Amino acid sequence: MIYFSTNRAERLWLLAKIEFKLRYYENKLGLLWALIKPITDITIYYIAFNVVIKQNIPSFVAYLFSGLILWNFFLESTTGTVQILRTKKFLYEYNNMQKIDIYISTLLANSIGLFFNICMFFAYFFLIDKEGDNLHLAVFSNYIYLIPVFFNLFLLSIAFSLVLSTLYVFMHDIHQIWQVVAGLFFILTPIVFKTEDYLRALPVFAELNPMAGIIINFRRIVLQNTSPDFYLLMLDLGYAMFLFLLGLFLLKRIGSKAAEKL
Amino acid sequence: MSQEIAIQAENISKVFHITEDNHNTVKGRLFNIFNPPRSKAIMALKHMSFEVRKGECIGLIGRNGSGKSTLTRILAGVYPTDSGYIQINGTTMLMNLGVGMSHELTARENVYVSSSVMGMKIKEVDAIFDEIIAFAEIEGFVDTKIKFFSSGMVARLAFSIAVKAGADIMFLDEIFAVGDAKFQDKAIKVFESSWIQGRTVILVSHSMEVIKKYCTRAAFLKHGELIYYGDTEKAIDLYMQDNQ
Incomplete structure (x- = not known):
């Protein structure tokens, strides 16, 4: 294992910690902000959907928050890394540093943020949401499926990050274009809509849009006590792997010229 | 000196394409699909072949724009070559002012990141951390972002990391031209110490005195071409003639 025989794993973690610290420690609240952000999000959704609107969909706040935390991870990992070959140039101006490590460490930093969000989600779901009370300990066996779902999300995010950031070398406005495309993606993903309505209205996109499958599977595991839809899981892993290989190819072909072009 | 090869370059060349108009956007490319940007090709390096043995100190000399910095960047792996191949045996580090350092990070973070990139484990960095800071003379600014440092402080920190955590092959680009007289003395002392032993x-440098004193061989470059590679004195003579 090359990651453990050298200091590579240690370096990835060091870079991830520094990246995470840069994001949250720059303000006075420090790490507390990483916890406050999801708490305020949940509070806003709770007040909006349970107190003000008083809609009758059970666990809607948990449903919405579970979709948003995965979506925000994807968005942060893609939009936030479009210019990574420029902003992290200081790291690959060495021969020893592989460019892919820069992406992995940045997404690891984002994963720390996701971890905090998921903790807050479970705290809300089990302690405040009434639906969470109905879960029995036996259903926790399904939580093992969170590993392939998270791997799927990580692989898909890094794949998009690789593709977008390498295109940025020659097309600097890809950042703005991606923001528009991501907005469209958001509409075509069952984040705000009920899954049943989404599948009825946009059945094709459940298969074409990998983020839809990832969010549907995440909710099946944490909200519905069931195993993921394995067909969607395999399909989305296939998309993520294909895009990841494409991203690696682009990084090798275009990314190698980043230092002189940027 | 070892007979083992540290760097082997065969027929390497580099062309930079400078575009006159800004076509670096999707919009620019779409709107100018039938009007491709006019680009000017600048041959930065012209088909060079040479080898460097382990433990050698090679001087790179030539006038501004002769291709010295491009060559070091290609050898350090920053830029890809357009032709030929390069074989590097060992870890490398490119050092010139500011390269390899993030101005958004503190001195402490830069030390750990740079040393880790050089292949050191965190425990090893812990052991030499105080020495690096002391050598760079920035004891009071360990947790300050280096964007608030003077250029001399950044140069001292970079040089200190290079000295303490240095790689097998070091590319030192005009390191004697930065910093104050005290720092330059320090840099020279390092060169005269055992630090250089065993390293390539x-x-x-534009200082012929430095090249003459420390380099076993030298390469003279002109307009991207390797005019001469060998005896240091002869390379310096060619450089001096070119400057007349």
Whole structure:
């Protein structure tokens, strides 16, 4: 294992910690902000959907928050890394540093943020949401499926990050274009809509849009006590792997010229 | 000196394409699909072949724009070559002012990141951390972002990391041209100490005194071409003639 025989794993973690610290420690609240952000999000959704609107969909706040935390991870990992070959140039101006490590460490930093969000989600779901009370300990066996779902999300995010950031070398406005495309993606993903309505209205996109499958599977595991839809899981892993290989190819072909072009 | 090869370059060349108009956007490319940007090709390096043995200190000399910095960047792996191949045996580090350092990070973070990139484990960095800071003379600014440092402080920190955590092959680009007289003395002392023993050094400098004193061989470059590679004195003579 090359990651453990050298200091590579240690370096990835060091870079991830520094990246995470840069994001949250720059303000006075420090790490507390990483916890406050999801708490305020949940509070806003709770007040909006349970107190003000008083809609009758059970666990809607948990449903919405579970979709948003995965979506925000994807968005942060893609939009936030479009210019990574420029902003992290200081790291690959060495021969020893592989460019892919820069992406992995940045997404690891984002994963720390996701971890905090998921903790807050479970705290809300089990302690405040009434639906969470109905879960029995036996259903926790399904939580093992969170590993392939998270791997799927990580692989898909890094794949998009690789593709977008390498295109940025020659097309600097890809950042703005991606923001528009991501907005469209958001509409075509069952984040705000009920899954049943989404599948009825946009059945094709459940298969074409990998983020839809990832969010549907995440909710099946944490909200519905069931195993993921394995067909969607395999399909989305296939998309993520294909895009990841494409991203690696682009990084090798275009990314190698980043230092002189940027 | 070892007979083992540290760097082998065969027929390497580099062309930079400078575009006159800004077509670096999707919009620019779409709107100018039938009007491709006019680009000017600049041959930065012209088909060079040479080898450097382990433990050698090679001087790179030539006038501004001769291709010295491009060559070091290609050898350090920053830029890809357009032709030929390069074989590097060992870890490398490119050092010139500011390269390899993030101005958004503190001195402490830069030390750990740079040393880790050089292949050191965190425990090893812990052991030499105080020495690096002391050598760079920035004891009071360990947790300050280096964007608030003076250029001299950044140069001292970079040099200190290079000295304490240095790689097998060091590319030193005009390191004697930065910092104050005290720092330059320090840099020279390092060169005269045992630090250089066993390392392969590629030294870029306009100071012929430095090249003459420390380099076993030297390369003279002109307009991207390797005019001469060998005896240091002869390379310096060619450089001096070119400057007349």
